[in-house]
Amino acid sequence: MSADNHKTIGLRERKKAKTMAAVQMHALRLFKEFGYYETTVEQIAEAAEISPSTFFRYFATKEDVVTTDNYDPLLISAFEDQPTDLNPLQAIRNAMKSAMAQMSDDEFTTMNERNQLIMTVPALRAASLNNMAQTMEMLAKIIAERMDHTQDDLAIRTLAGAVMGVNMSVMLYYAEHPEADFAKLLDESLTLLEKGLPL
Numbered sequence: 001m002s003a004d005n006h007k008t009i010g011l012r013e014r015k016k017a018k019t020m021a022a023v024q025m026h027a028l029r030l031f032k033e034f035g036y037y038e039t040t041v042e043q044i045a046e047a048a049e050i051s052p053s054t055f056f057r058y059f060a061t062k063e064d065v066v067t068t069d070n071y072d073p074l075l076i077s078a079f080e081d082q083p084t085d086l087n088p089l090q091a092i093r094n095a096m097k098s099a100m101a102q103m104s105d106d107e108f109t110t111m112n113e114r115n116q117l118i119m120t121v122p123a124l125r126a127a128s129l130n131n132m133a134q135t136m137e138m139l140a141k142i143i144a145e146r147m148d149h150t151q152d153d154l155a156i157r158t159l160a161g162a163v164m165g166v167n168m169s170v171m172l173y174y175a176e177h178p179e180a181d182f183a184k185l186l187d188e189s190l191t192l193l194e195k196g197l198p199l
Contacts, residue, residue, distance in 0.1 A: 013073040014102070020058050020068065021107050023048045027065045028113045036066075036121050063127040066114050072138060074099040079142050088143045092163055093190040100183040108182065115175040136164045166193055 026047040030039045041062050045055045059065045078095035086094065103111075118124045137151075140160040144151040151157075166189045174182050192198070 013077070016058075017071060017074065021110055023050065023055065023058060024065055024068075024114065025106065025110050027062075028110060028117065031066075031117060032113075036117065036124070061127075063124055066117050066121075066124050067128045067131045069131065069135065071099045071103075072135060074102065076138070076142055079146075088146060088159060089163070089190070089194050091146065092139070092143070093187060093194065096190070097183065097187055100186070111182065112174065112178045115171050116178075119172075119175045132164050132168060135167075136160045139163055162193060163190070166190055 023044065027039070027044045030043055030047060034043075039062075041055055042052055044062075044065065045052045048055070055065075059068060075095055078098040079091055081098075082091035082094050118128045137160075140151050140156050143149075143159060144153060144156045147156065149156050167186070170182065170186045170189050174180055174185060
């Protein structure tokens with residue numbers, strides 16, 4: 001892929017992520033005001049000044065507007081850009097730092113509100129676990145490609161699962177301590193994982 005094509009894809013993914021984040025912000029405001037179960041997709045679309053059909057181009061269900069992570073494509077792109085002398089965990093940690101460095105304060109606020117909602121709505125917690133499983137598969141795929149291994153390699157799957165476990169742990173901590181620096185917590189936790197979790 002040429003540098004120009006890579007840049008175009010990056011800009012397109014960034015624009016998509018911003019649109020999704022804007023729809024999520026409207027949805028979260030409505031959920032706070034009226035309740036998750038009482039708010040409809042039509043109300044979210046109207047608040048975001050888009051049609052319901054446009055909403056469904058970004059989110060398959062109402063649950064997805066809370067559980068969807070907008071940054072997988074950015075993470076993949078950042079991971080692919082990491083120097084080849086880094087081990088897979090170092091490359092993932094650097095890629096996550098890079099992707100989060102592109103997030104605005106509003107996007108971090110939205111992420112915190114999403115986490116809080118997932119913690120309090122059982123249907124969202126279940127949907128979030130499914131979303132994390134998909135992200136784990138995505139991580140296994142990009143790690144396997146980097147290492148020239150198969151995606152079902154036990155070590156590859158274990159690493160992807162460990163990274164997602166760290167993410168879940170940090171998300172739960174952040175939901176309880178919204179004043180914390182999420183990016184710093186994640187980086188510190190992944191560093192501990194890289195060091196073999198010395199206790």
